[in-house]
Amino acid sequence: MSAPLEKDGQEDGQKGGTVGAAVTASPTTASSTTASSTTASATAAPILAFDDVRVDYRGRSSTVSAVAGVSLELRAGETFGLVGESGCGKTTLSMAVMGLLPDRAQVSGEIRFRGEDLVTMPAGRRRRLRGDDVSMVFQDPATSLDATFPIGEQVAETIRAHRSVSRREARDRALQLLAEVGIPDPAARYSDPPHRLSGGMRQRVVIAAALANDPDLLLADEPTTALDVTIQAQILDLLAQLKQRHGMTMLLITHDLGVVAQICDRVGVMYAGQLVEVAPVDQLFAAPRHPYTRALLQALPSRAQRSGRLAVVEGQVPDLSEPPSGCRFKERCPHRMPVCDTTPAATPAGAGSVACWLETVDRATNVELAEQVGGAA
Numbered sequence: 001m002s003a004p005l006e007k008d009g010q011e012d013g014q015k016g017g018t019v020g021a022a023v024t025a026s027p028t029t030a031s032s033t034t035a036s037s038t039t040a041s042a043t044a045a046p047i048l049a050f051d052d053v054r055v056d057y058r059g060r061s062s063t064v065s066a067v068a069g070v071s072l073e074l075r076a077g078e079t080f081g082l083v084g085e086s087g088c089g090k091t092t093l094s095m096a097v098m099g100l101l102p103d104r105a106q107v108s109g110e111i112r113f114r115g116e117d118l119v120t121m122p123a124g125r126r127r128r129l130r131g132d133d134v135s136m137v138f139q140d141p142a143t144s145l146d147a148t149f150p151i152g153e154q155v156a157e158t159i160r161a162h163r164s165v166s167r168r169e170a171r172d173r174a175l176q177l178l179a180e181v182g183i184p185d186p187a188a189r190y191s192d193p194p195h196r197l198s199g200g201m202r203q204r205v206v207i208a209a210a211l212a213n214d215p216d217l218l219l220a221d222e223p224t225t226a227l228d229v230t231i232q233a234q235i236l237d238l239l240a241q242l243k244q245r246h247g248m249t250m251l252l253i254t255h256d257l258g259v260v261a262q263i264c265d266r267v268g269v270m271y272a273g274q275l276v277e278v279a280p281v282d283q284l285f286a287a288p289r290h291p292y293t294r295a296l297l298q299a300l301p302s303r304a305q306r307s308g309r310l311a312v313v314e315g316q317v318p319d320l321s322e323p324p325s326g327c328r329f330k331e332r333c334p335h336r337m338p339v340c341d342t343t344p345a346a347t348p349a350g351a352g353s354v355a356c357w358l359e360t361v362d363r364a365t366n367v368e369l370a371e372q373v374g375g376a377a
């Protein structure tokens with residue numbers, strides 16, 4: 001029996017993650033692979049398209065409108081970052097892609113994977129796609145791995161669930177994958193249960209299983225949040241390298257704009273179930289347009305502040321069982337106008353799009369109008 005793997009590398013015991021509802025910049029982020037090296041062709045065909053997607057969680061006494069009309073196209077080969085505070089619907093959107101939402105979740109609109117609608121696809125076909133063409137890495141490796149089952153066999157089983165290969169072939173491929181994700185001496189580790197590995201090593205096993213059948217699309221939902229801060233950078237580097245090597249498209253969900261800056265090509269900003277801004281990463285950081293995006297960036301701590309308490313965006317994400325009418329950000333927005341009581345549509349802005357009335361309405365006219373009717377501008 002091999003010794004437990006306690007360390008991923010140089011662990012320093014420091015924890016990363018959010019403070020309050022803040023969107024944080026990690027002090028260490030993926031270093032070797034940058035957005036420019038992963039840039040997908042802007043003309044590439046969409047591999048995944050969301051068309052007016054809505055997800056409602058129906059409860060006994062109320063319904064939570066967790067995703068409210070998201071339309072978005074992911075281009076083949078890109079790394080797309082999805083950001084936003086906790087409770088904005090990011091996980092729900094990715095679970096809708098995977099078909100892993102609970103029964104009480106009602107999904108409408110279309111989610112097309114290579115042109116085929118996942119929402120109306122027969123369950124059997126969808127199961128085959130999941131773990132084969134489309135894979136997902138979750139936040140906490142503990143929830144993805146069976147605690148009682150040897151790690152190598154968990155990867156091999158994923159292969160056998162989708163391919164008619166012998167046990168021997170599945171084992172060989174699993175060993176290859178474990179080596180590729182950086183598990184030292186995979187043959188010695190193959191029979192270890194997950195608890196003999198550190199958190200970072202467990203997440204590497206989860207990534208190996210996600211890659212087992214060479215997916216074209218990888219969804220990664222906060223894949224490093226549960227890990228120590230130095231390990232976060234290593235796992236992000238690994239994901240970026242694997243994405244490049246396997247020619248995958250990656251949807252990376254994170255609350256960490258530092259991560260987005262390092263490895264994403266484009267970014268979508270979600271607020272209260274809606275996509276409020278989509279932009280190439282450089283544009284988003286250089287010229288954020290939506291007031292929520294600006295608030296998120298302003299809440300980013302400077303280098304000097306990073307050791308202290310992180311700033312937060314003032315106010316809270318509204319209760320999605322009773323979302324405000326019109327713009328869902330209006331209660332926190334310093335630019336609120338009367339017209340904001342109606343929902344702003346996404347309009348083109350540079351190489352992206354923004355859903356905010358500031359893009360289309362003459363603000364001065366609105367302020368005047370507000371004063372005339374005695375409303376707030």
Ligand SMILES: Nc1ncnc2c1ncn2[C@@H]1O[C@H](COP(=O)(O)OP(=O)(O)O)[C@@H](O)[C@H]1O
Nearest residue numbers: 057064066085086087088089090091092093320
């Ligand atoms: N299984 C569920 N049942 C009911 N409501 C849920 C469920 N999962 C998430 N929600 C609600 O949906 C909204 C979006 O949550 P989520 O998708 O987890 O956001 P994020 O990943 O951005 O933090 C929140 O209001 C959350 O409370």
Ligand code: SF4
Nearest residue numbers: 327330333340356357
């Ligand atoms: S639509 Fe209005 S309330 Fe919403 S973000 Fe824009 S200016 Fe602010």
Ligand SMILES: [Mg+2]
Nearest residue numbers: 090091092221
């Ligand atoms: Mg989430």
